[in-house]
Amino acid sequence: MASQxxxxxxxxxxxxxxxxxxxxxxxxELWADQPMANARNALQxxxxxxRKLLQTVTGQDGAEILxxxxxxxxxxxxxxxxxxxxxxxLAGTGxxxxxPDPARAIDTLEAALALWRGPALxxxxxxxxxxxxxxxxxxxxxxxxxxxxxxxxxVDAARVPVSELRQLAAEHSGRERLSELLMLALYxxxxxxEALEVFHGARARLAGDLxxxxxxxxxxxxxxxxxxxxxLGEPRRALAHSAPALA
Numbered sequence: 234m235a236s237q238x239x240x241x242x243x244x245x246x247x248x249x250x251x252x253x254x255x256x257x258x259x260x261x262e263l264w265a266d267q268p269m270a271n272a273r274n275a276l277q278x279x280x281x282x283x284r285k286l287l288q289t290v291t292g293q294d295g296a297e298i299l300x301x302x303x304x305x306x307x308x309x310x311x312x313x314x315x316x317x318x319x320x321x322x323l324a325g326t327g328x329x330x331x332x333p334d335p336a337r338a339i340d341t342l343e344a345a346l347a348l349w350r351g352p353a354l355x356x357x358x359x360x361x362x363x364x365x366x367x368x369x370x371x372x373x374x375x376x377x378x379x380x381x382x383x384x385x386x387x388v389d390a391a392r393v394p395v396s397e398l399r400q401l402a403a404e405h406s407g408r409e410r411l412s413e414l415l416m417l418a419l420y421x422x423x424x425x426x427e428a429l430e431v432f433h434g435a436r437a438r439l440a441g442d443l444x445x446x447x448x449x450x451x452x453x454x455x456x457x458x459x460x461x462x463x464x465l466g467e468p469r470r471a472l473a474h475s476a477p478a479l480a
Contacts, residue, residue, distance in 0.1 A: 236282075237356060237357070238263055238275075238279050239279045239282045239283050239286075240356060240357050241262060241263055241357045241359075241360060241363065242259055242263070242276070242279050242280065242283060242306075243283055243308075244354055244357040244363055245258070245259055245262055245362065245363065246299065246306060246307065246308035247308055247310075247315045247317070248315075248317065248362075248363075248366055249308075250308050250309075250310050250311065250312050250314070250315055250318070251307065251308070251309065251310070251311070251312070252307065253302045253303040253304075253305045253306065253307040254305050254306060254307070255303070255304050255305035256273060256276060256304060256305045256306070257304075257305075258305070258362070259276055259305065259306070260272045260273065260276055261360075261361075262360035262361070262362050262363065263275075263276065263279075263360065265360060265361065280299060280306060283295070283299055284296055284298070284299050287299060297309065298310065316348045317353075317366075317370060319345075319348060320345050320346075320348045320349070320370070320373070320374075320377075321370075321373060323341055323342070323344055323345035323348075324342065324345045324373055324376070324377040324380070326341050327341035327342035327345060327377065327380055327381070327384075328342075328376070328377070328380045330384075331380050331383055331384045331387070335383075335384040335385075335387040335388050336384075336388055338380065338381070338384040339381060339384045339385060339388060339392075342377050342378075342380055342381040342384065343381065345377050346374070346377055346378065346381065349374060352367070352371070353366075353367040353368075353370035353371050353374070354366060354367040354370070375401070375405060375408065375411075378401065379408075379410050379411060379414060382398060382414045382418070383414060386414065386417055386418060386421065390417075390418060390421035390422065390466070390469070391422075391469070393414075393418045395415070395418050395419065395422065398411070398414060398415050398418060399415055402414075402415045402431070402435075406435065406438045406439075406442070407439070407442070407443070409435065409439075409447060409448050409450065409451045410450070412431055412432070412434075412435040412447075412451060413450055413451050413454045415428075415431050416428040416429075416431045416432060416451075416454050416455070416458060417454060417458075417465065419431065420458050420465055420468060421465070421466055421467075421468055421469060422468065422469050423468040423469045424468075425458060425461070425468065428458050429455065429458060429459070432447070432451065432454070432455040432458075435447060435451065
């Protein structure tokens with residue numbers, strides 16, 4: 234439990250590198266549901282533990298990396314040294330490249346998603362602030378995956394892992410963009426009937442869970458697939474049929 238609390242302190246500080254986090258905020262994150270008379274002393278013990286760990290890992294003075302400041306503590310490290318911040322920076326850059334340079338967007342977004350090793354802030358997200366940050370990071374993770382899929386569809390639909398996309402769309406049924414991208418990936422793979430089934434499945438789930446109809450973008454994708462709109466690109470099988478026969 235002590236090591237987990239030290240991890241929570243480190244997470245809170247790493248989420249705001251270079252910015253002081255007050256002792257009151259840290260205490261509230263650690264013991265909001267179980268107030269302690271000696272919470273400040275317990276916090277200081279966790280900070281001492283962290284400083285020793287940081288010194289062992291980095292070879293630098295732990296008190297210089299985790300400094301006391303402004304009635305609290307600050308992690309004196311650049312934002313780019315923290316995976317969460319590197320991910321957000323790369324995800325934002327990649328999103329901006331999906332239209333003008335999808336090939337670069339793919340490289341950038343793949344690098345962003347490669348930083349993930351499991352659920353956000355695993356084992357440190359019991360407190361309110363960490364829960365909020367974990368939810369935000371998970372949301373940005375799905376958005377980055379959507380942007381990556383859109384970029385892959387722009388460059389080469391064959392690069393889209395349809396089974397993975399289908400699973401993610403099922404897990405996040407309220408995210409219509411995932412269903413839209415799955416429909417387009419299936420259509421481009423020559424599976425028009427399956428693409429249309431995705432729309433009907435998404436429509437049924439939205440109606441059953443939320444009492445809503447699909448949004449305009451999902452309807453537009455459905456109608457475009459129905460009429461085999463040329464703006465969607467040619468399905469893979471159509472491309473194969475149009476290829477010249479071998480002599």
